[in-house]
Amino acid sequence: MSETKIDTRLWSSKARNLSPYVPGEQPQHDNLCKLNTNENPFPPSPKVGEAIAKVLTQQAQELRLYPAPESNDLRAALAQAYDLDVSQVFVGNGSDEVLALIFASFFLKERPLLSPDIGYSFYPVYAQTFGVHLVKIPLEEDFSIDPDAYRQPCSGIIIANPNAPTGLLLSLADIRKLASEHSNAVIVIDEAYIDFAQADADSTGSQVSAVSLINECDNVIVTQTFSKSRSLAGLRVGMAFGSASLIEALTRMKNSFNSYPLDKLAQAGATASVLDVDYFEQTRQQVIDLRTSLTEELTALGYKVLPSHANFIFARPKDGNASAVASALRDQGIIVRHFDKPRINEYLRITVGTAEQHERLIDTLKELHTETSMTAD
Amino acid sequence: MSETKIDTRLWSSKARNLSPYVPGEQPQHDNLCKLNTNENPFPPSPKVGEAIAKVLTQQAQELRLYPAPESNDLRAALAQAYDLDVSQVFVGNGSDEVLALIFASFFLKERPLLSPDIGYSFYPVYAQTFGVHLVKIPLEEDFSIDPDAYRQPCSGIIIANPNAPTGLLLSLADIRKLASEHSNAVIVIDEAYIDFAQADADSTGSQVSAVSLINECDNVIVTQTFSKSRSLAGLRVGMAFGSASLIEALTRMKNSFNSYPLDKLAQAGATASVLDVDYFEQTRQQVIDLRTSLTEELTALGYKVLPSHANFIFARPKDGNASAVASALRDQGIIVRHFDKPRINEYLRITVGTAEQHERLIDTLKELHTETSMTAD
Numbered sequence: 001m002s003e004t005k006i007d008t009r010l011w012s013s014k015a016r017n018l019s020p021y022v023p024g025e026q027p028q029h030d031n032l033c034k035l036n037t038n039e040n041p042f043p044p045s046p047k048v049g050e051a052i053a054k055v056l057t058q059q060a061q062e063l064r065l066y067p068a069p070e071s072n073d074l075r076a077a078l079a080q081a082y083d084l085d086v087s088q089v090f091v092g093n094g095s096d097e098v099l100a101l102i103f104a105s106f107f108l109k110e111r112p113l114l115s116p117d118i119g120y121s122f123y124p125v126y127a128q129t130f131g132v133h134l135v136k137i138p139l140e141e142d143f144s145i146d147p148d149a150y151r152q153p154c155s156g157i158i159i160a161n162p163n164a165p166t167g168l169l170l171s172l173a174d175i176r177k178l179a180s181e182h183s184n185a186v187i188v189i190d191e192a193y194i195d196f197a198q199a200d201a202d203s204t205g206s207q208v209s210a211v212s213l214i215n216e217c218d219n220v221i222v223t224q225t226f227s228k229s230r231s232l233a234g235l236r237v238g239m240a241f242g243s244a245s246l247i248e249a250l251t252r253m254k255n256s257f258n259s260y261p262l263d264k265l266a267q268a269g270a271t272a273s274v275l276d277v278d279y280f281e282q283t284r285q286q287v288i289d290l291r292t293s294l295t296e297e298l299t300a301l302g303y304k305v306l307p308s309h310a311n312f313i314f315a316r317p318k319d320g321n322a323s324a325v326a327s328a329l330r331d332q333g334i335i336v337r338h339f340d341k342p343r344i345n346e347y348l349r350i351t352v353g354t355a356e357q358h359e360r361l362i363d364t365l366k367e368l369h370t371e372t373s374m375t376a377d
Numbered sequence: 378m379s380e381t382k383i384d385t386r387l388w389s390s391k392a393r394n395l396s397p398y399v400p401g402e403q404p405q406h407d408n409l410c411k412l413n414t415n416e417n418p419f420p421p422s423p424k425v426g427e428a429i430a431k432v433l434t435q436q437a438q439e440l441r442l443y444p445a446p447e448s449n450d451l452r453a454a455l456a457q458a459y460d461l462d463v464s465q466v467f468v469g470n471g472s473d474e475v476l477a478l479i480f481a482s483f484f485l486k487e488r489p490l491l492s493p494d495i496g497y498s499f500y501p502v503y504a505q506t507f508g509v510h511l512v513k514i515p516l517e518e519d520f521s522i523d524p525d526a527y528r529q530p531c532s533g534i535i536i537a538n539p540n541a542p543t544g545l546l547l548s549l550a551d552i553r554k555l556a557s558e559h560s561n562a563v564i565v566i567d568e569a570y571i572d573f574a575q576a577d578a579d580s581t582g583s584q585v586s587a588v589s590l591i592n593e594c595d596n597v598i599v600t601q602t603f604s605k606s607r608s609l610a611g612l613r614v615g616m617a618f619g620s621a622s623l624i625e626a627l628t629r630m631k632n633s634f635n636s637y638p639l640d641k642l643a644q645a646g647a648t649a650s651v652l653d654v655d656y657f658e659q660t661r662q663q664v665i666d667l668r669t670s671l672t673e674e675l676t677a678l679g680y681k682v683l684p685s686h687a688n689f690i691f692a693r694p695k696d697g698n699a700s701a702v703a704s705a706l707r708d709q710g711i712i713v714r715h716f717d718k719p720r721i722n723e724y725l726r727i728t729v730g731t732a733e734q735h736e737r738l739i740d741t742l743k744e745l746h747t748e749t750s751m752t753a754d
Contacts, residue, residue, distance in 0.1 A: 007622040010563050010596060012485040012532075020632030023446055040441050048440065049433045052642065056426045063425065063646075064417050064608040069400055093470055097635040104506075108389040129481075129633040155389075186387050219387060227443070234440040234641035245384040255397030256506040258474040264611035265429065265642050269440075 014131075021125045024337055033334040033360050035351040038193075038312050040231035042286065044269075045279040048232065051272035052265045067264040070251070074267050077274040078239060082211050087244040090251065091270075093261040095192060095225035095238025098250070100126055101257070102158075102221065102240065105249040106186040107132040109155035116145055118344060120160045120190060139163075139343075143306065145170050147177045156186040161210070162193045165339060165349040167308030169197050175210050179217040186246065187220045193310035195229030195284050196291070208309070211241050218243040228311055229284050230273045237262065237270040287311050291352045297362045298350075301369060311352045317369075320346035325368065332364045391508075398502045401714055410711040410737050412728040415570075415689050417608035419663065421646075422656040425609065428649035429642045444641040447628070451644050454651040455616060459588050464621040467628060468647075470638040472569060472602040472615030475627070477503055478634070479535075479598065479617065482626040483563040484509040486532035493522055495721060497537045497567060516540075516720075520683065522547050524554045533563040538587070539570045542716065542726040544685030546574050552587050556594040563623065564597045570687035572606030572661050573668070585686070588618050595620040605688055606661050607650045614639065614647040664688050668729045674739045675727075678746060688729045694746075697723035702745065709741045 008016050024037035055062055071091045079086040092098040103126040107113045110133075115123050117136040127134035137149050143166045150157055157178055161170045179187045189210040197208040210222045221242035227233035240250060254261065262270075273280070295305045295313055302318040317325050326338040326348055337349040350361070385393050401414035432439055448468045456463040469475040480503040484490045487510075492500050494513040504511035514526050520543045527534055534555055538547045556564045566587040574585040587599045598619035604610035617627060631638065639647075650657070672682045672690055679695040694702050703715040703725055714726040727738070 006625055007595075007620075008626070010483060010561070010623065011626045012481075012483055014485050015482040015626045015630060018629045018633045020629045021636055022632075023443070023636045026443060026445065037443060039443065042441065043438045044440050053430060053433060056430060061420050063421050063611040064419065066400070066403060066414060066416065066604070066610040067613070068403065093635060093638055096637070100634050104389075105392040106387060106389055108391050125633050129630075184387070218384075231441040233443040236444070236637055236640040243384075246387065248383055249385070249388045249392045252395045252397045253392060253506075255399075256395045256502050257477050258470060259398055259400045260473070260613055261470055263613040263640070263643055266640055 017128070019125060019128060021122045025335070027335065031333055033353070033357050035353050035357065035361065036335040036337045036349075038228060038310070038351045039233050040228060040283070040287065040311065041290070041352065041354045041357065042231055042283045044231040045273050045276040047272040047276045047279070048235075048269040051268045055265060055268045062264055067260055067262060067267055069255075069259045071262050071267050074237075074262070074271045074274070077271045081274050081277075082241060084211070084214060084241060085244070088214060088241055088247055090240040090242075090247045091262060092238050092240075092254065094227065094236040095190070095223045096122060097261060098223050098238045098240050099188075099190065100129070101250050101253045102186075102188055102223070103127065103130045103132055105253045106246075107155050111153050111155040111185075114150050114152070114154045114157045116159060116163065118143065118163070118166065119158075120164045120192075123158055139166075143168055145174070147174045147181070150178060151181065154182060154185050156188060157182060158188040158190065160190040160192065162197055162309035164193070164310070165312070165337070165344065165347070166306055166314050167193075167310040167312060168306060169208060169309040171200075172207060172210065172213065175220070176213060176217065179213065179220050183219060185219060187217070189220065189222045191222055191224045192228055194224065195280075196287055196311045197309035198288065214241050214243065218245070221246050226270055226273060229287075230280065231283065232270065232273060235266050235269050237266055287352050290355065290358065293355075294350070294352060294358050297358065298365075301362070301365055312349050313352070314347050314349055316347045322346050322348045325365070328368050329361075329364060334361055334364055394505070396502060396505060398499045402712070404712065408710055410730070410734050412730050412734065412738065413712040413714045413726075415605060415687070415728045416610050417605060417660070417664065417688065418667070418729065418731045418734065419608055419660045421608040422650050422653040424649040424653045424656070425612075425646040428645045432642060432645045439641055444637055444639060444644055446632075446636045448639050448644050451614075451639070451648045451651070454648045458651050458654075459618060461588070461591060461618060462621065465591060465618055465624055467617040467619075467624045468639060469615050469617075469631065471604065471613040472567070472600045473499060474638060475600050475615045475617050476565075476567065477506070478627050478630045479563075479565055479600070480504065480507045480509055482630045483623075484532050488530050488532040488562070491527050491529070491531045491534045493536060493540065495520065495540070495543065495718075496535075497541045497569075500535055516543075520545055522551070524551045524558070527555060528558065531559060531562050533565060534559060535565040535567065537567040537569065539574055539686040541570070541687070542689065542714070542721065542724070543683055543691050544570075544687040544689060545683060546585060546686040549584060549587065549590065552597070553590060553594065556590065556597050560596060562596065564594070566597065566599045568599055568601045569605055571601065572657075573665055573688045574686035575665065591618050591620065595622070598623050603647055603650060606664075607657065608660065609647065609650060612643050612646050614643055664729050667732065667735065670732075671727070671729060671735050674735065675742075678739070678742055689726050690729070691724050691726055693724045699723050699725045702742070705745050706738070706741060711738055711741055
């Protein structure tokens with residue numbers, strides 16, 4: 001529907017003023033090399049399909065009944081997997097819904113919410129949806145986050161870690177510092193990509209996820225998703241981990257909005273995914289290995305590649321003309337993401353794909369960069 | 378988590394002040410006769426399971442990819458089934474989510490939202506969640522709705538039709554009157570149960586659904602659900618029908634909250650359900666027939682049964698002691714719903730079940746009412 005034709009007479013002013021999130025495109029045609037929406041190149045655990053098929057065949061009547069409103073089996077499986085109490089676990093219809101409920105539960109205050117100026121582009125959308133005052137804190141020149149830049153009164157801080165679209169990782173020590181310096185604020189660590197992160201060699205510990213801080217810091221809430229490391233973007237399941245009192249707020253907000261966000265099949269499939277630890281460990285390591293080789297190949301082509309802890313890499317072609325590269329790739333059926341925004345418009349975000357997809361990408365880039373128009377520095 | 382232990386220090390005042398919806402209980406034990414949450418006694422169309430199994434087996438990779446954000450196939454199927462344009466169709470994660478988005482899109486205005494004092498108990502919850510000023514208009518003495526009682530400035534009117542928990546039907550003539558008298562307000566007709574409704578014998582037409590008014594009245598929005606007449610409460614799919622401009626507002630609100638509310642399996646299953654017209658017509662007629670026989674049997678036991686157009690009946694035992702009857706039934710493993718609220722606390726809401734469930738209910742009630750304590754008038 002084109003903008004000029006819309007009759008907004010009956011809309012609330014809030015509806016008129018929205019700037020909705022624009023998801024990465026999902027074109028549907030054959031032989032497309034789709035490296036734009038950070039989906040996992042591997043299918044989900046076979047146990048997921050088996051669990052869903054079991055609901056369909058052995059409990060044919062099940063779908064006529066409402067699902068468990070609090071997804072108790074799934075939350076119990078997650079609690080066990082992450083060594084938490086079930087009261088510290090919340091699940092929702094994708095981490096997007098979980099994040100929306102977090103905004104509604106904790107940030108409607110006079111003090112602003114702080115977030116890096118470059119991050120997940122849904123955060124400013126939520127802020128507008130829920131009337132939250134969002135203040136953006138500039139990343140450092142190298143796209144890293146300096147905790148000292150957040151020293152101001154705030155209702156909360158929200159950071160994607162690894163950050164999007166840079167892929168850079170904030171250390172647990174820095175997160176702990178933010179949490180202790182802002183004890184009356186809620187610190188949200190959005191770990192959509194954390195399962196692909198690896199501790200630096202010079203780090204004191206091997207842990208990277210802030211889930212390990214939940215019992216220590218009662219103001220930290222960690223969100224994760226089944227859409228990336230668990231290859232279940234199509235099933236819409238996300239979760240939050242935090243103190244029982246923070247989780248209780250989310251539960252009440254959920255039950256004031258939509259009591260049954262997870263259908264029976266999603267609950268069964270997600271639970272099976274959590275229980276299949278071997279498959280999870282195996283595929284996430286494969287993605288990490290593929291990220292390493294893709295980084296090496298792009299670096300060899302002259303790209304500057306940021307050290308990624310996610311299932312995508314953020315890379316700058318040597319002439320900085322990322323927009324032209326994205327467009328030329330698209331002509332060859334390869335879709336990557338380019339953000340036409342200050343500071344990051346010379347970069348491409350490329351999802352880690354299969355070895356075959358990487359070969360096609362690199363071959364195409366080699367051809368592009370030997371053409372005159374793409375070699376100018 | 379008990380109220381006294383909750384630490385709400387980090388919550389927003391909005392979160393502190395919520396009064397979440399309390400869904401009907403879903404006890405899990407054998408031999409329970411569950412007539413409390415208006416689920417369909419029949420399973421969903423077998424085509425639903427087949428369509429979902431097909432996604433799982435023929436497109437094993439599918440779940441790793443994000444679903445279609447606007448559920449285009451499902452909306453196209455609904456548009457065709459209801460003779461509308463696809464731009465007039467919205468779908469969401471159950472009609473509860475659709476209703477929440479409606480509250481956020483249309484009722485955040487100075488003028489109040491009007492709704493019957495007896496209706497779906499989620500409406501006042503949404504009003505509190507979104508800061509909407511809700512004014513309740515008393516039903517008539519016989520629980521009917523008088524359109525003239527709504528003659529006051531308002532942002533909108535929301536009515537469950539058939540109404541819950543009474544089961545009474547408002548005529549299309551009355552809905553048309555409300556829409557024309559409130560041309561600058563959004564009239565929401567929540568038709569969760571409409572597929573079980575039947576036009577009165579003295580009505581001028583056979584139509585009961587306000588979907589037939591969509592092209593005539595640009596301020597009417599109709600919500601429906603797959604949870605009742607389509608036996609898919611476990612799949613979480615609901616929809617709204619309205620003018621393209623009203624639907625556009627809902628789409629923008631959705632994309633400012635959660636871009637992908639319907640997972641791939643729910644989209645596939647719901648689409649298959651819409652396409653299986655024969656099964657739908659057959660099972661809804663069976664429910665209507667079962668409602669008729671249950672009404673007759675309860676009437677024979679001295680119950681006053683309101684003329685129901687839903688898949689539940691609202692019935693008053695002759696002594697009015699509905700609470701005691703509900704409690705005694707529960708002792709026998711039969712769960713019905715009793716609302717401890719003014720005006721309706723002498724009634725029971727009983728979901729239409731299978732013939733076997735009705736036999737068990739009626740037999741148990743016969744025994745109860747021959748005992749001394751339950752016969753007092």
